[in-house]
Amino acid sequence: MTTTTTASTAPGLDAGPTPTSRLLDGSLAVAPLVYLAADTTYAVRGWDDASAGVLHVLGALGYALVVLAVAAWLPRTSRLAAWIVLTGVLGAGGNLAYGFDTIHMSLGDVPLVDQPGAANLIKPLGLFFPLSLVLVAVALERLGHRWQGALVLMATLAWPVAHIGDVAAVAVPVNVALVVALGSLLWGRRATGQRSSR
Template sequence: MFHVLGALVFTLVGVRDATWTTDGMAAALLVAGSIGVAGNVAYGFDSVHVALGDTSLVDQAGAAVLIKPLGLFFPLTMLLCAVAVRHVAPRWAAVVIGLSALAFPVANIGNIPALGVAVGVATVVGFGALAMRPVRSPSPATPAASAAG
């Protein structure tokens, strides 16, 4: 159940990250993020079903097959977040978020628990750095700064 709640909280992270980038990138982040969070929530409910002894949605036919493509949008959203914050966050935080996004499907599709834990920790550290530090203003060369000026 915490998986589902975490996915919903991530929605707020994606919306906040979208405010730090250009309009086009923000739109892409919000669209991919909406789909990605839907996939993440679906996998969260799948975990609950499996824990209660039901068959995994990934192994079922019909509408359940939507879980796979929806789920792939979550790491895409993380990657777009890394791009969105690259001008306002510490560079290392954007890199950690980006690497987490690339490793996320490897850990989860490949069912590699140790990598999954490392990805989870790296994701929290990367996004946590955004919450714990003052965020730099975009440089004057970025489109967001030009529009604000």
């Protein structure tokens, strides 16, 4: 008999929440909210604002936990989970670098993304971040969270348009969509955990 791991039977729920599962689950709400604050600050103050850069770095760290949270819901033998972890870690590196580059620019320095040679590393690493979110969307669909997966996918497809082109009118709605999609997963898991503990 074959069993399928779903959100309701994901590791950790039946045995009760652990400090690690609470941390990872909490990132589903915190990371998108912090990143929304970062992009809203960019929209108001410009794409070289130091405060936005700090929020950007914190949001990028939060999203590193988000990809680990979703990967942990998949079976341990899942190749998709391994790809989510790999792209998530690489993407976190790129995303963090872009945040630090903003702080760098706020001090009057030349943007790294405009430099040749070794500075070009920031660009391919940065592309792994939206790729990791595409894989997260696939995982959510497989786990039965279809509308959240679809919303994450749509937001992710618009992510490069918003952030490569520095288009605030796209960046802010993209982050609102991610707040709704990922935040709803947290409340759904809490409700499921409460039911299973009764």
